[in-house]
Amino acid sequence: MQRHFDEALEQLKQKLLRMSSLVEQSIGSSIKALMDRNAELAYKVIKADDAVNMLEIEIDELCLKLLALHQPTAGDLRFITSTMKINNDLERIGDLAVNIGQRTLDLIKVPPLKLKINIPKMATAAQAMLKDSLNAFVNKDSKLAYEVCKRDDEVDDLNHEIFMELLSCKPEDLTPVERVIDLVLVAKNLERVADHSTNICEDIIYMVDGKVIKHHITD
């Protein structure tokens, strides 16, 4: 017998998947806009965030309703509480996509930096972490979630590398200074995408295995 509660849980899952798909698209488009210096796409990303914000509220409300009306336990409780947290991380990733879009709009106004920095590599790594964390959620795959968590260090290292490269720019590359700052911020935003993807994976591990791995407490 399909219960009313099961239908509501399925509805919640579908909403979170929709949210994931919107956010993944936003991050992808923001990176593409940055690489292609495409202002129109950057504006689209900024505009698309409204839908993500609305969906975040809808998901939160549904979670609260299910908690209040059904007093879920065990697997259901872990699913709903994890969904609330993942929802929050996804919304933040949406904001990061907007930030990258805004930085892109600024960067387009000035000639590109001649110095080769590794933002594409970092963007690919962060985007892959996000994609895999969402796959781990869909498939309840805690093994993949663990693996994604481990990849966070790579993105951190790339962020540090980019920061050092920009710090050691020749004086002529430092002008206009906003360009360098924007690039530092883009790298920082990508690094935060990886952090939020890691958070999502930690929540998936709790949801699937009931284990708390946050802050390395099980190390």
Add this chain to the structure above:
Amino acid sequence: MAIVEVQNLNLAYGDFPALKNVNVHMEKNTITALIGPSGCGKSTFLRALNRMNDLIEGVKTTGNILIDKEDILDAKTDLVSLRKKVGMVFQRPNPFPLTIMENILFAPKIHQTAQKAEYAVIVEECLRAVLLWDVLKDKLHKNALQLSLEQQQRLCIARLLAVKPEILLMDEPCSALDPIATERIEELMWMLKANYTIVIVTHNMQQAARVSEHTGFMLLGELIEFGRTKDIFTYPQDQRTNDYITGRFG
């Protein structure tokens, strides 16, 4: 320290096996909840702890139930002493049709465990323990049946305390009570825990989650899973426990 240690407990009503190889231990001054669908054996298990099942014809019990390290299934066990040590509270409050005072003094008088001069102190102590003293101190000669259901249930617990038990068995003690009265009895259980070990059988899963520190899930006479309540209700190890407490069967 384990006050109850159950080893390989099997119990059958004639040919029907009601408990199958149950092993569990319960710590002193804790509350343990037993949950499971109707007919899973949780009340049978509860009654085994003070051998109330002996009153049913054709019951066969094997294994060991150590209470304070003594096997209560031993033929030499003094059942009267056992049931003083391990008292029981039932689903529906069952005060005697006597006064409040007489209810509490019933057992001390029968067992002759107290002098007349001590009666007043016993009544006050027992009623205080269940938070009824302030309400009833001027009505001790009132018939107990005139009390509200919640007060009757509290009185039944007070009556139990008069024989100085160590373990309180509670079989659905709140099923006849409204939510407010239920909450008050649950609060009372938390208070009593300081001095007694409590085992409660309940169909109300939220109640088990609220009041107990350990929970056992029973199914078809087996103790499927036993652990900290927090763990059972967030991450049960057995799929059957998960399915039961999330309402997917039972």
